């Protein structure tokens with residue numbers, strides 16, 4: 001292990017920041033082509049990270065086995081990403097560069113990520129766009145036929161590439177198609193409807209997984225020389241989130257149970273623009289892409305009585321005169337206005353609502369208004385068409401067309417869910433859980449502290465610090481899968497070229513399968529009264545209340561007790577229908593909820609340990625007089641990596657100290 | 672709202688299924704269709720009965736996992752809408768709703784409302800890609816593509832692989848799905864190189880999977896939640912014909 005006492009080492013190669021990756025890559029140990037043919041790699045997950053890694057490793061000649069619990073690799077949650085993907089192409093000539101993307105990401109992450117990883121991410125970002133275009137990803141284009149860009153929050157350049165509001169879908173289909181090609185060639189063996197529920201270690205190295213065949217319930221043993229987890233984030237620990245319903249933390253927590261460290265679990269992202277919750281039955285929340293903040297203005301009524309009248313349905317947004325509107329982001333952050341980073345925008349919305357100015361019946365909602373943009377675009381379009389003195393109605397009509405072209409599918413989705421026309425009435429939005437910056441601890445090679453176990457994409461903690469900038473998750477998933485892991489995995493595998501194929505009849509595999517079976521039997525034996533879903537909902541409420549947008553030591557201490565009590569109740573009163581050897585979605589859910597509960601406790605412990613406010617982690621005790629986050633670099637410039645010792649014990653904290661040689665630590669200001 | 676639900680229950684692939692009737696009170700019109708089924712499942716759980724298996728994931732109309740035939744229509748009554756985005760405000764109080772799995776021999780029922788759509792993946796594996804390995808690409812702006820062409824390719828590329836087109840077709844043809852991918856790639860300059868081989872291989876796989884033939888009924892287009900146009904089928908037929916005449920390099 002890469003530890004001395006409790007201090008972790010990220011294994012960052014030496015040298016200048018700008019040359020580090022190129023130099024390292026050209027000196028990395030390689031695995032010769034004839035040896036690759038004897039080496040097996042397990043990739044769990046087929047999202048952007050998993051699909052791109054499995055396809056690339058297959059192209060390189062490794063024997064790849066790839067797993068997903070979905071019925072098809074194309075269904076991974078990455079498919080739902082809307083807004084776009086960043087790359088330092090500088091196609092706009094607006095002063096963008098690798099360094100600027102690096103700097104924005106480090107700053108956006110509130111100085112809690114590793115410089116070298118972030119720089120590498122910015123560096124390979126440009127190749128991702130090239131690769132995707134070559135695969136046929138239909139990015140938005142300008143009339144000249146060249147690629148178009150838009151801006152995202154937290155930055156002042158236009159570097160976001162997009163495919164209408166379906167960027168994730170198009171990028172994932174590109175990766176899926178490359179993966180399909182490797183499957184057809186026999187380089188990747190695809191296991192759909194297989195869920196990893198145990199990690200297998202042999203001599204301290206990750207050598208396989210136990211996968212539950214979701215159709216038959218069989219616990220299958222699969223061996224390989226190395227295991228890559230690309231299993232996504234854990235946002236569903238909050239129950240309600242913008243993640244797909246089946247996103248879960250089981251693969252990561254199974255690794256944690258076998259010794260892998262969970263890093264910065266309390267760094268979670270609350271996205272400012274989601275459709276507010278409407279009822280108790282609600283199963284998920286829907287994101288309205290951040291790209292909307294390019295053109296939408298966020299406001300609440302300045303007068304509490306107006307806000308109340310709107311909540312009661314007596315007034316609508318249109319009844320509030322311009323002078324009585326509080327465009328609170330523009331007021332508080334004049335330099336960035338509506339384009340401040342997500343954590344800042346979310347907290348500001350919460351403050352506005354806490355002060356009593358919310359505009360939906362629950363009090364938890366603000367407006368996102370496009371009327372100014374519609375008018376502006378309409379006038380400019382009229383100008384282009386040579387219409388002098390166009391009627392107001394004509395201007396609005398033209399403007400709505402422009403907005404439709406940019407965000408049509410998002411507006412349509414909003415209308416389907418809310419039943420309101422967002423061209424005529426401002427959207428109603430509220431923050432919701434969206435992304436998890438925390439995840440499995442990995443070093444520069446993307447290897448966890450368990451040798452042979454790698455983690456890529458949202459499942460690792462690596463690049464976003466305490467807050468992720470918009471359009472950077474797609475970039476990171478694909479950077480890891482296409483351009484980083486396929487090289488760095490060689491550092492581990494080059495020492496393993498004479499290790500024979502793993503024998504799945506070895507005692508380590510049998511023991512892991514037995515462990516999985518015991519966990520399943522235990523759940524069936526409870527024979528209680530409450531569904532897994534109901535426990536999940538209650539867990540989510542605790543975590544949202546005490547470990548959501550703002551946190552206090554007192555609340556977190558109480559949350560930990562509540563999570564523990566919920567765990568006891570879960571193991572005493574779970575009702576699990578059906579049988580183990582069958583397609584049984586309730587069993588799948590129960591196994592996942594059990595892992596979410598354990599993760600929930602580690603999150604709360606992490607949030608309690610971090611006596612500062614940074615990025616998505618806002619501790620009320622640590623704020624400036626005007627309510628901004630108060631970071632404490634002298635004591636907390638580290639990554640927390642938690643070693644799990646079982647549910648009944650305190651996890652152990654390992655620290656990776658962060659060093660900043662290329663940027664100056666500043667108070668993040670968007671004013 | 673109060674509803675009567677007639678739902679197909681089938682324990683497994685090889686066991687015969689049948690309709691069961693359930694009644695559900697207190698359904699809010701703001702619920703989505705799948706949230707209504709969640710409530711029913713929670714109720715069945717409470718009664719210590721086995722909940723209904725149905726597939727879903729994103730609940731945003733993009734992953735293509737949800738399916739269901741609702742009152743005879745794949746993805747239900749609302750045009751351009753997946754089952755997960757359908758809301759109960761589209762149904763009437765007191766209504767009886769019939770819910771079945773997709774019916775097609777290429778999509779065997781696995782359990783209750785879940786079917787196996789793996790055949791669609793195998794059609795893509797047969798050729799629905801551009802053969803470019805990681806690292807081989809040139810600069811993205813080296814290939815300018817006319818905005819309209821890109822936009823046309825995009826329209827075809829938005830297929831979510833849900834299979835409703837197959838379920839809607841009396842012949843269970845997968846022409847709309849297959850042609851959407853053929854068109855997406857054939858329209859782009861990057862995809863033209865392999866276009867002939869691609870269409871021959873994909874069509875051959877489609878036939879191997881037991882999908883039926885297309886007889887221009889266009890029920891697929893009417894039920895497709897993403898508005899994929901049957902003009903893609905015409906394009907694929909042209910591509911297929913010219914490829915069949917000019918080459919035999921499918922493999």
Ligand SMILES: Cc1cc2nc3c(=O)[nH]c(=O)nc-3n(C[C@H](O)[C@H](O)[C@H](O)COP(=O)(O)OP(=O)(O)OC[C@H]3O[C@@H](n4cnc5c(N)ncnc54)[C@H](O)[C@@H]3O)c2cc1C
Pocket residue numbers: 044045046047048049050067068069070075076077078079080081082083084085167168194195196197230231232233242243244247248250251287434435456457458459470471472473474475477
């Ligand atoms: C609504 C929404 C919009 C977004 N928009 C943007 C955007 O515009 N730009 C941006 O940069 N980011 C965006 N994001 C974030 C981004 O989409 C995700 O962070 C990213 O796609 C994660 O990719 P991934 O490959 O790491 O994981 P995922 O795509 O979540 O894939 C996880 C994979 O792992 C598999 N898996 C998990 N556990 C197991 C197990 N135990 N056994 C077997 N298989 C398993 C799953 O089946 C799946 O295939 C958005 C996120 C959401 C929720």
Ligand code: SF4
Pocket residue numbers: 829830831832833834835836837847848851894895896897898899
């Ligand atoms: S063509 Fe339409 S109906 Fe058919 S799979 Fe694609 S999205 Fe679904």
Ligand code: FES
Pocket residue numbers: 726727728729730731732733734735736737753754755756
């Ligand atoms: S659940 Fe994803 S499209 Fe319906």
